[in-house]
Amino acid sequence: MPTRTPMEVSIAVAKAVQQADVDVIAAYPITPQTHIVEHLSELVANGELQAHFMNVESEHSAISAMVGAAAAGASTFTATSSQGLALMHEILFIAASLRLPIVMVVANRALSGPISIWNDHSDIMAERDIGWIQVFCETGQEAYDAILHAFRVVRDPNVVLPMVVNIDGFNLTHVIEPIYLFEQEELGDYLPEHRQSLKLDIDHPITMGPVGIPEVYTEAKKQVEDALINSKQVILAAWQEFGRRFGRAYAPIETYRVEDAQILLMTMGVISRTAMGAVDRLRDAGKPVGLIRCRLWRPFPLPEFREAVRQASIIAVIDRHISLGAHSGPVGQEVRSALYTLPNRPQVFDFVLGLGGRDVTVHDFLEIVELAEQYATQGPPESEYTLIGLREV
C-alpha cells in the first residue's frame, strides 16, 4: 500500500518531471515557479536525473531552447509564471505550430501592472489561443499526476503538441501537502518512451518552420487545430488508464454535489476547494447548489461541459482574470458562447475575484450565489460581470 509523503507541491512536480525522464530542462527563475526548476537543477547536479539543464538568460530564451531541443527529438520541460510567460508569447505559438511535445508548468501569477507576484489567472488567460493543451490543477496530488499525464499525452503520436499544466502560484505551488508518489517501477509503461517521428537529423535533413505563404498558412493552422481538438480523446484515455492502474480518476469537467442542483458555481484551479466549502454550507441549508470545475481548458470540452450544466438554471462563473474592455471575463465569455446555440440554456452570470493574490473565501462564494439568485429573479446587473470584493472608497 503506497503511503503519502508530505511535501511542497513544487517539489512533487519536479519529482514527476524526473520520473518522466526528460532530456533537456531550460530554466529562468521567476516567482512563484522557481522551486520547481531549482529542485530539478539539484536532481541533475546530484546525478539523480540524467538531463541537460540549461541556465538561460530569459524566458524567451528558455522557450526557444525548448523549441530547439524538442525539434532535435529531446523530451523537454520548463516552467514559468506571469511576466515570464508573457515574454515567451511569440514562441508559444511557434512551439505548437511546429508540433513540438514540450511540457511546461505555469505557476499562475498576476501580470503587471501594478507589479504583483501573487496568484490569479491573468498570465495564462492572455495565452488562450497558443495551440497548447492546457489543464488546471486543484490539489498537489493532481499537480503531480498531471505532469505524468502531460508527458504521456504529448508523446502520443496522434498528439505531438505542447502542453501547459497550470498550478496556482503560492496557493498551490508552495503548499505542503501529503502526496502519493510513485516508485519508478510502479509507473511501468504508463509513460511511453519519448520517440519523435519527425525531428532535426543531419542524416535525414528536413526543414522545420518554413515561411507559410498565403496558399498554405490556413492549412497549417487547420492542422494544429485538428490535432488540438483530437488530443481530447488521447487525454481522456490517459486519464482513464491512470484511474484503472492507480485508482485516481480524472475528468475534463469535475462535478461536486451537482445532483438536482439548480445553481452551479463554475471554477478553475485551487479555489475550487474553497468553493466546495461554500457548496457544503449551502446544501446544509437546503439550497440546491453544486460546483463544476473545468480541468481541461484547451481543447475546451464542449460536450462534457454542456452535459454537466444540462439541468441547471443558473451558472455563476468565476473568472480570475479581468478582461479589460470586454463585457466579461474569459471563462464567462467561453461559457456563454458554449451555451448560446442551445434552445434551453441556463442563465450565466460572471464574477471576477481573487485578482493579484486577493484572498478568496467561502464567504465570497456565498455572496456570489446570493447575487446570482438575485440577478436571476430581479434582472441582470448593469455590467455583464460583477467584481467581487471591490472597495469603492
Place this chain on the structure above:
Amino acid sequence: MAEKVEKRAIIGWRNLALGCAILEPGSSMHLLTGTWRLQRPVVDPEKCNQCGLCHIYCPDLAMTKTAAGTYEPDLNYCKGCGICAEECPKDAITLVEEKE
C-alpha cells in the same frame, strides 16, 4: 508541365507534413512564383552578346541559358521586375506588357 508543378506545391491540410515541415530539398522549385507578373522580358537574340549579366542579376535566377548560348526568362518564376532589361549592356531585353 506548369500545372503538374503547381499541384505538388499547393496541397490540402490533410497532406501537409507534421508541423508544416518540408521533407524534401528544393521544394520551392515546385512553387510557381511568376503568376502575378505584369511585364515580361523579351530578349532579342540578335543583340545578345551572351555575357550572362541578366542571369547574374536576376533575383530569381529566372534568366536561363538556351542551347544557342543566349538567354531567355523562365516565365514560371520571372516576376517581371525588369532588372535584366536595366542591366543588359546591349539593350537586348525589352519589357512587354502581359495581356490576358
